[in-house]
Amino acid sequence: MTGPGGLPPQSALMSQRAVFTEAYAVIPGACMTDIVTSALPGWRDMRMWILARPMTGFAETFSHYLVEVAAGGGSSQPEVDGAAQGILYVVSGEVALTLDGAEHVLEAGGYAYLAPGADWHLAAQSDARLHWIRKRWTPAVGVAPPTSFVTQEALGTTVAMPDTDGRWATTRFVDPADMAHDCHVNIVTFEPGGTIPFEETHVMEHGLFVLEGKAVYRLNRDWVEVEAGDFMWLRAFCPQACYAGGPSRFRYLLYKDVNRHACLTLGG
Template sequence: MRPGGLPPQSALMTGRAVFTEAYAVIPRTCQSDIVTSYLPGWQGMRMWVLARPLSGFAETFSQYLVELAPGGGSPTPEEDRAAQSVIYVTEGALDLTLDGATHRLEAGGYAYVAAGADWSLHSVEGALFHWVRKRWTPAAGVTPPASFVTTEAQATTVAMPDTEGRWATTRFVSPEDTAHDFHVNVVTFQPGGTIPFEETHVMEHGLFVLEGKAVYKLNRDWVEVEAGDFMWLRAFCPQACYAGGPGPFRYLLYKDVNRHARLSAGI
């Protein structure tokens, strides 16, 4: 589970945390037990709020890293009936009851919970999972997507063009399915793999490093990142990546997709 306590008083306070107008980095060392949050209606849980809608920060989503103690959970996790969720388990196991059916999710387990669904979460032995939330955006002629449960092993992994497999994306939802207005994917770089240009695009990103280390280009800066770090990138923030090894570099990626850009508030 996640670390507790504080560094010793003799330690240097300077680390890799940074918050700018275009991106933020929250290193794993900043995610100790003194910065946890709690929610009403839960038992045996604590969480780290990695992103939330805020002026000058995330605009479209919130992301929590949630730790459940043995026996922890909630019969009513979501209070916003317009919110859709993705649950992705990294440690332990939990039971997700979704529209009357119970599913066991272990490491690599993934669930999309549609807005308005009836669901609950409980863990017998404890679990650590990501919880990504976004309000579903209606679109003309589009029916809201249905909930589903799967695993990373069952999802489709596609190598990016012209990368010889060094850069691949595991997709849980087809990019052509416009009912979904956000994706949460797993991106994997083999040692030496790169994003070979400065991606600059409309999607907002949340990136949580699951494995390995790399140097990541964020706006004007190259930043070293490792497993347990979280990055937020606002829309149009330039990004690139070099995975130096020795093993794979993997991260959980959020992005908003498939909708018109708003021209004014509420339109």
């Protein structure tokens, strides 16, 4: 299976753009080599890069896996945590997702929300790559858990940010006012020259995987250049801004936690 994989030659310089700070981390695509992959019990012909996981004092709510599955591979029991919800987003190839007894074929741009306790399994119809984001669902008084659904990027609701003339837009897959959802995984798109014109500082933590293009991102005190294949991990309240400086549009898959009280127990 092709992918990031491999290793740089022994003649290559060690310097890269990877950085891990008290407020953010950047994992460049070039760092996703064969020797940093992980595997999971119960899966066949699969490898993955664990890009985010809960850690005390840093990101605390989610995990983000970039998964490669060879044709014929997959799992009949991929999720082992009954409280975990999941989001799948297919980057390439084709997978068959069986969800609560119904089969769905997902190709590039395919998107699935997997409710906590959902019965699902996955089989790759061809070599495939997908994102798998997991978060334990947080109960709320009078709120029932969300319902699973399958869709595709083209059917999402794309909303331009105010006063941007469409240069900055977000494709959403759930209604932001739906209190059942305690996290959102959206796709953010900037046209060339589009910006986040101020330093956003907010309680949501973020995982951002760059799908297309390149940009310069303001993270805490630093300006960091990022491109397709890179991952950014932002702690809550990390100041952030962006300038899409490449010749083509800049797009990323964005995770954020929403719609819940701040936990008053430190670390939990």
